[in-house]
Amino acid sequence: IMRKITTLLCVFCCCIAFSQEKEVPTFKKNEIKGNALFLVLGAVEITYERLITEDSGVGATVFFVAEDEFDSNFIFTPYYRAYFGKKPAAGFFVEGFSMISTGISNKMYYYDNNGNLTNIDEDRYTDFALGFGLGSKWVHKRGFVFEINAGIGRNLLSTNSPEVVPRGGITLGYRF
Template identity: 35%
Template sequence: MKKKLIICLSFCVIALNLFSQENSSSTITSPSINQRDNNELRINIATSIIGFPELNYERFIEDNMGVGLAGSVSLEKTEDMSMRWYALPYYRLYFGKKKASGFFIEGNMALVGQKENYYESYFVNNTYVQGPLYTNSKTNFGFGGAIGVKLLARNGLTGEVYAGVGRLFGDYINDAYPRIGVCIGKRF
C-alpha cells in the first residue's frame, strides 16, 4: 500500500514539475503570454461548508491551459463521511478571451484516502447482539473530469464554478468521487 502511494505521489510531482519549468535559455518570448500572473491560489467554499475544505493551486502554462493540484482533508467524523482526504492533480483547457478564464474542461486523477467503520452483528438466543467496531482503511486511485466557468476581475481576483465526477478503481466503499466547487481565489 505504501509503495503504491509513493509511486502515485512521485508521478504527480514529476508531472507538475515538467509542466511548470520555464526555459531560461530561450530569449524569444511569446507576446501573448504574460510573464506575470501565472499562478493562482483558490479556496473551495462549497466543500468547506460540508466540512471538507479544499485548497487549489494552479500554474498557467499557456494563455488557454493550466495544471494544478487540489487537496482536501475531512473535518467530519468517520461515521459521517467515509472520504478522509484526497490529492487531485488536474489539467484544464480554457476557451475564454482573457488569459485562463471563461469556460473550461478539466481532466483529473485522484488519490483518495477512505475509512469506513462498521459493527459486526449476530443473533444469540434469538437476541440481536452488536459486536465490536471494525475499521477499514484504503487508499484508492482514480480518473475523472469536470466542466466549469472561471471569471477574472481586473485586480486578479477570480471566481469559478465547476462540476464533474471521477471513477475510483478498486474501491469497496464508493465507486466514484465528486468534483464540485464554488471557488474564490487570487492570481499572482
C-alpha cells in the same frame, strides 16, 4: 539622385519593419484558491494552479476533513484544464483529473443499552481514480478569481472505496 532616394527610402522602411517586436501577451500565471462550499460543510480544500498558456493550466487540489460525515478524509487531485474563454485562462473549461483518496467505508454502528452510538466495524481504503470535469472561471482585473466546477471519476483499485467519486465546488482565490 532619384535612385539614391528610392534606395534610402527602401532601407529605411525595411529597418522600421524589422525593428518592430511581436507583442507577447503577458498575464499572471499562478493561482491559489479555496473551496468555499466545502468550508461551509466543515472540510478544507485548497488548490494551486499554474497557467501554462492563455488556454491551459495544470494544478493540484488537497482536501482534508476530520469529521465522520465524509467518507473520504484526505484527497489529492492533480488536474489539467483547457480554457475556451476570451480572457487568459478564464471562461468555460474542461478538465481531466486523477485522484488519490483515503477514507473509511462500510461504517457500522449500534446503540448500546445507555443509548450511546458506538462504531463496531469499518473498512479503511486508499484508492486511485480518473475522471473529467467542466466548469467556468471568472477573473477580476485586480486578480480575484471566482470559479464553479463539477466532475465525476471512477475509483480503480480498492473494493472498499466508493466506485464513483464526485469533484466540484465553488472556489474563491487570487491570481498572481
